[in-house]
Amino acid sequence: MKACITSWILLITVVTSLAQPVGVVAIEDPQFDAQFVQRAIPQVTGKLLHVSPQEIKETTITYTPVTLLGQKTKTAQLAADGSFQLELDYPLPYQQIWVHVGELFYTGLYANKQLYVELDVPKLKAAGKELAFKADGVRYLGEDGPLNEYMNEYILFKRADKLALSSRMRQVRQSQHPVETEALAAFTSISDTLETIQAEFVATHPSPYAWLLENERLSEFYSQICLHYRGGHAMEAALFDQIKAHKTYLRSNSSWVFYMYLSAYFRQLPPNRMIVSWRDVVHLSDLTESEKAAIDSLRSTETLSPAPAHRAQWKKQLEPRMRKLHQDRRIARGIHWLDSLYSPSRADIMKLQLNDSKDIAEQKAALEQILPSMTTRWCKVIAQKEYDHAVEQLASVNRALATSGNSPTAAGFGSPLQQTDFGATLYKLSSMSGADFLARLRQSFAGKAIVLDRWATWCAPCLQEMPHSKKLQQDAKDLPIVFVYVCTAQGSDEDKWKRKIAELKLPGIHFFIDEALDAKLGELFSFRGYPGYAFIDQKGVYKPGAITWLSVIKGKEDLAALLK
Known part of the structure; x- marks a missing residue:
């Protein structure tokens, strides 16, 4: 087996050597520190041609730059003449940006120095459907114009074949291969x-x-x-060394997931896995009296068989503490093994990905641990800016x-926990059946349609949809529709939930529900994970499939159509 893997590694080494760029510095190279200071943030501007004032008013550009910390979705408004500018945060080379120009056009941009995108609206409309990447009426200009022409043309080149091959690679990764050489051979063939x-x-x-x-x-x-090996079995050292040697040159989805999956592979090896239990909380110095009582109860019933039913509730009471302790230890351990495995610059780049929480307070706490460990100046600049933002x-x-x-209230649920000045009303529910919840909801909003949004504070797709949901509420202010958000307590807590609503400034009726009610709603509406959306019309009739994603609903006209 070792001989087979060694042969495979030699083959990849030859291929890699052929791909090495000449005269280009990777962000992992020590020389990049000086370049970072001298580089300007890439400029991305553009203009919609032959567009009416009404179209300018109705068109919003949504764009998602790929950063060292993942993806960040932003919006840009068109100026009166149809021009626009996309803002990037850092002077990094070859930054990938995914862009939606309303319903007109979708593309991936690559910003290195300066790019100007020109869109001829009548020509794009003549195609009769949303276009992607390249089309008649689209011009990529400026210093980065040829780069974008080339990369987007390659995306479309034999696209169906490439997508099918990518699907096959995922199938190989998800299957169980008894012999690792079989998996490596399959990956290599594809x-x-x-x-x-x-x-x-x-x-x-x-x-x-x-x-x-x-x-x-590559x-x-x-x-x-790395994903294939993430199940817990270790790569041969020579294979791991070969993958470690790979450097990325674009700030793209591919480079981001390379660092992320390389990190996940090592973190999930059996010796590196970390479990935090209620026993780890015992020695914390700032425990509340109720937390101490829960620990005493757990200790006193530890040897009882069968275990008292309340043990699960006592453990649940300590979950916020355990989650914080787990994050602190995970980051501390991650910093240690990154420093031991990689060069200082790669270690610092990958440390930025340790800051992966969706909660702003946890992001701040993570960066407080990460910042002192960094030695690469440009990485520290980014980490410090992210910390200041947090x-x-x-x-x-x-x-x-x-x-x-x-704010509006749901009368059937008693007094709310809180009402905010941005129009949110917050409730906390436990020990309620799904049927009772829906009955009270209908009673509270008789004669109104209900958009039900099931979400979680840690669910990235849920959070990506929230800005669309907020805009839809504005569009629906004259319509008989109420927006109801149910957030699961699974993997979260009340403080995180409140912070996320306030961070998004998301109006509407909000419920923080226990796992039992969440599971029941999932069963009632056949939700498959998070997010999940349901539409109940003014007569109280559930309309399955009426809403797939909130971002598909474009405005007041689409909302009014749901009411018919």
Whole structure:
């Protein structure tokens, strides 16, 4: 088996050496520290041509830059002449940005220095459907224009074949291979086919950017291998060393997941797995009296068989403490093994990904641990800026929670926990049946349709939809519709829930529900994970499938159509 793996590694080493760029510094290289200071933040601007004032008013550009910390979705408004500008945060090279121009056009942009995107609206509309990446009426101009023309043309080149091969690679990764060489051979075969497609494109499309295609392919390839081994079995050292040697040059989805899955592989090896129980909480110095009582109860019933029914509730009471302790230890351990495995610059880049919580207070706490461990100056600049942003956001959240307003209420649920000045009303529910919850909801909002949003504070797709939901509430202010948000207590707590609502400034009726009610609602509406959406019309009739994603609903006209 070792001989087979060694042969495979030698093959990949040859391929990798062919792809090495000349005269380009990777962000992992020590020389990048000086470049970071000298670089300007890439400029991305553009303009919609032959567009009416009404279309300008109705069009919003939604864009998602890929950063070292993942994806961050932003919006940009069109100026009166149809021009726009996309804002990036850092002077990093080759930044990938996913862009939706209303319902008109979708593309992936690549910002290195300066890019100007020109969209001829009548030509795009003439196609009769949303277009993607390249089309008649789309021009990529400026210094980064040729880069974008090339990368987007490659995305469309034999696209169906490439998507099918990517699907096959995921199937290999998800299957159980009794012999690792079988998995490696399958991965390599698929990657070789992708390389053949890539070589065909490069041969017919000569470009100084061809090396970026190879770098992206290898980032995706190595990511899938790391995911395959993430189940807990260790790679051979030579294979791990080969993957460690790979450097990424784009700030893209492929490079981001490469670092993320490489980190996840090592973190999930059996010796590195970490479990925190209620016993780990015992020695904390700031326990409340109720927490101490829960610990005493757990201790006194530890040897009883059968275990008292209340043990589960006592443990649940300590869950917020256990989650915080788990995060603190996970980050401390992550910092230690990153420093022991990688160069200082790669270790610091990957430390940024340890800050992966969706909760602003946990982000602040994580960065307080991460910042002192960093030695790479440009990474410290980014970490410090992210920390300052977290501090500012947390202060804003606390101010929002400290103010009260006169928001709509759900009369059937008693007095709310809180009403905010941005129109949110907050309730906490436990020990309620699904049928009772829905009956009280209908009683509270008789004659109104209900948009029900099931979400979790840790669910990235849920949070990505929230800005759309907020806009829809504005669009629906004259319609008989109420927006109801039910957040599960699973993996969260009341404080996180409140902070996230305040951070988003999301109006509507909000419920923090226990896991039993959450599970019942999931069963009633056939929700498959998070988020989940349900629409109940003015007569109290549930309309299955009426809402798939909130972002699909474009405005007041779509909402009014739901009411018919």
